[in-house]
Amino acid sequence: MSEIARLLLLLLLAGAALTALGAAAVWWMEEERRLRRAMRRVLGGEADAVVIAHGRGRAAGFNFTSGSVAVAWDVGAWCLVYRIDELVGAELIVDGLVTARALRDEPRRALDEIAGMANEVVLRLVFDDVRHPDFELELWNDDGVTRKGGPATAAKAVQEANRWLARAEAILRRHAAWREGPAPVRPPQAPPPPIPPEEQPELFEEPEPADAPPWDEPGDDLDEGFDDERRS
Template sequence: MSELWRLLLLVTLSASAVTFVGSAAIWFMDEERRIRRALRHVLKGAPETVIVAKGRGRGAGFNFTTNQAAVAWDSGAWCLIYRIDELMGAELSVDGQVIGRVFRGEQRRAIDQIVQQAAQVTLKLIFDDPRHPDFELDVWLEGDQQRRESRSPADAIQEANRWLLRADAIVRRPLAPKARPAPPPSPSAEPAIQTRPPVAEPEVARAPKPYTPALETVSAAPQARPAATAPLFDEIDTTADPLDAPWEADDDLDDDPPSIPEKPYKPVSKAARPPKDDQDELPFDLDD
């Protein structure tokens, strides 16, 4: 019996966990929440105003702090970002007939009729973008009354009208002055055109020169012209007698080598003489 209660408790806890996980997944994957998360991501902040076409996966949001607008479709998988001043106008149509219009430079066309029943209510935002000039939101379709959180066509028209007033407040604001383009640089300040460096040609192997003997090379070389040199003497006397010397006789005395003076005689003392044992001969003659 205790095992049966344990099994029932385990099944109950498992069912509660599965229900909680499923509810969290449904809440997280809700279409409106996904669109809001995508807009908050691309606008770098929570958008101050958002409109969502439920069941169509489309929405739009404005962030006046960052001065940006964004539109999303495919439940937030794709988004486009615009500047607020790129909004040119908006249109509200019911069953294909335009009942309200706001455009830059034109007077606002207010809604002059109240519609209680409609098959389609569409809000169109017009931007100054040649690639994506407009974005349509079907805020009400004929099959929306079968949804749990469905609204009436009058509620959808009222919400779309608020967006018309918001668009009118945006387009009536003066645009920021555009920055003037910089003046073109003077011709003297133009950068010099860089020339392409010459392409280096590959070196071609040259054939070796034929061998020439050294004697033929020397004989074939042009003779160098003798360089002019200054004369060693200003003038050469050709009338002088070759036997006569060009110098005088008195000059011979100057050329004699100097005389060597004789050393004076110095007597040798006996104390300086070497001992007798070392003398080979006597310093005097015995016969004397």
């Protein structure tokens, strides 16, 4: 009987250990944690702000210390990193229509009203990059699929996207002020040392005397010829 009890106890312990390992694996492989780990890896530190498209395996993160933006899809298996000054702006797309936007060098197009019965809410980030100019985060889709951690309604998804528009506008305004800041003040420079008198160039030089005409030169051969003719 004792052997059977010992065996049952061992089976119970093994089952509990396997359950704990399974729970730990599920916790570790949870979508949001995987995306945050990917953001931390590619940004070189903890992200200051992260937006996640729950159930779609996509996310975007900002690190203001390093001045970089990262986007990830396939639950962090693929990532791209941009400089923060490559962010052109962001757009809020509701049911295929741009309802609000904040773009560089353009006035912000504010959201007029919050759609309560939207079928799809997308936050689109625009970058100054030829190969990958934009990145879309689907925050809401009325497809009947429950996404853990995501917004409960379309209105809440629109509110979240609108907050990210305000954040993108603040980032663009800050970097525009940095680019248009005052010019750096140059330190005063000492005047050059005076040139010694002996090294100063002469402004006026005496002209050299012109050569005497050939007929005034002494010992001219022509004069000697004429003298010989006269003597003859």
